[in-house]
Amino acid sequence: LGAAGGIGQPLALLVKMSPLISALHIYDIANVKGVAADLSHCNTPAQVLGFTGSSELPNSLKGVDVVVIPAGVPRKPGMTRDDLFSINANIVKTLVEAVADNCPDAFIHIISNPVNSTLPIAAEVLKQKGVYDPKKLFGVTTLDVVRANTFVAQKKNLKLIDVDVPVVGGHAGKTILPLLSKTRPPVSFNDEEVQELTVRIQNAGTEVVEAKEGAGSATLSMAYAAARFVESSLRALDGDADVYECSFVQSDLTELPFFASRVKLGRKGVEAIISSDLQGLTEYEQKALEALKPELKASIEKGIAFAQKQPVTT
Numbered sequence: 001l002g003a004a005g006g007i008g009q010p011l012a013l014l015v016k017m018s019p020l021i022s023a024l025h026i027y028d029i030a031n032v033k034g035v036a037a038d039l040s041h042c043n044t045p046a047q048v049l050g051f052t053g054s055s056e057l058p059n060s061l062k063g064v065d066v067v068v069i070p071a072g073v074p075r076k077p078g079m080t081r082d083d084l085f086s087i088n089a090n091i092v093k094t095l096v097e098a099v100a101d102n103c104p105d106a107f108i109h110i111i112s113n114p115v116n117s118t119l120p121i122a123a124e125v126l127k128q129k130g131v132y133d134p135k136k137l138f139g140v141t142t143l144d145v146v147r148a149n150t151f152v153a154q155k156k157n158l159k160l161i162d163v164d165v166p167v168v169g170g171h172a173g174k175t176i177l178p179l180l181s182k183t184r185p186p187v188s189f190n191d192e193e194v195q196e197l198t199v200r201i202q203n204a205g206t207e208v209v210e211a212k213e214g215a216g217s218a219t220l221s222m223a224y225a226a227a228r229f230v231e232s233s234l235r236a237l238d239g240d241a242d243v244y245e246c247s248f249v250q251s252d253l254t255e256l257p258f259f260a261s262r263v264k265l266g267r268k269g270v271e272a273i274i275s276s277d278l279q280g281l282t283e284y285e286q287k288a289l290e291a292l293k294p295e296l297k298a299s300i301e302k303g304i305a306f307a308q309k310q311p312v313t314t
């Protein structure tokens with residue numbers, strides 16, 4: 001949903017390449033029929049259908065297993081992700097209402113920012129509709145992991161394919177907390193490297209926004225990350241027993257109701273939240289974890305309050 005956009009188009013292309021996908025429905029408020037026609041000429045199995053405008057939204061959702069939502073406005077230089085709240089909160093609310101009505105059993109991937117608030121909005125909408133399954137609602141934080149893996153591999157001269165850094169917390173500024181001490185394979189970092197890498201990973205979105213000089217935020221790397229999360233979800237739905245991803249989900253790992261961490265995915269969504277990542281943290285990570293909580297809590301509460309003030313349409 002939001003398939004004509006900067007993320008939506010390359011994501012649709014990457015997803016069209018997946019052998020796990022039988023049908024790809026792409027929806028946007030803007031005309032998406034041309035994107036659908038274009039994609040449909042690729043000789044890969046997924047059948048592509050385009051749906052344009054809100055009257056076609058319900059049909060776009062019928063029968064789907066995974067819904068991905070990158071609909072909404074992106075940042076410009078000088079803005080925070082929270083500055084997008086006033087527009088994107090309504091967009092996410094409307095789209096999740098339609099998901100609740102048309103494919104309540106689907107996995108839902110929320111990309112639209114601010115994820116720290118839009119995910120709680122989605123949860124609240126689904127609750128009001130009576131179809132909330134916390135195991136199937138995901139805030140997409142895969143790009144933070146992708147970035148952490150890339151930057152760590154570059155810094156330490158490692159083979160990219162091997163590196164895996166869990167990133168916990170949320171998806172904005174200091175709420176993005178890479179757990180460098182939990183990098184696999186184990187790598188040692190000095191204090192300066194930890195500080196430099198942590199700050200770079202936290203500011204990576206802003207790095208792209210500034211480089212694009214007003215033309216939007218990360219789209220290609222986000223499409224790559226979202227395609228990875230879709231692929232992992234489909235593998236889990238197909239019964240693969242070894243699927244782990246970081247995601248911002250309902251969680252009891254901390255006192256906050258939602259928290260990003262590694263989760264094990266299965267046929268029914270989140271099968272387990274990996275609590276061991278938060279054990280044995282370094283002093284730096286422990287302090288950063290405590291420091292991110294007030295901001296994350298405020299963003300979560302802002303999302304919940306918004307959704308509670310504007311009950312769903314029935």
Ligand SMILES: NC(=O)c1ccc[n+]([C@@H]2O[C@H](COP(=O)([O-])OP(=O)(O)OC[C@H]3O[C@@H](n4cnc5c(N)ncnc54)[C@H](O)[C@@H]3O)[C@@H](O)[C@H]2O)c1
Pocket residue numbers: 001002003004005006007008027028029030070071072073074075084088091094095110111112113114115140141142143144171216217218219222
């Ligand atoms: N979670 C992450 O890591 C992450 C990373 C990058 C960007 N984002 C966020 O993703 C969102 C999209 O970014 P983009 O660069 O693709 O923006 P974009 O402006 O290029 O595309 C957004 C698309 O959403 C569509 N849209 C708007 N309202 C809609 C509605 N009600 N229904 C359906 N479609 C609608 C627009 O027509 C447009 O095609 C932004 O909020 C951005 O901040 C999140």
Ligand SMILES: O=C(O)C[C@H](O)C(=O)O
Pocket residue numbers: 074075081113143204205206208209217218
């Ligand atoms: O930085 C942004 O606004 C987009 C996205 O959240 C990102 O991390 O790239």
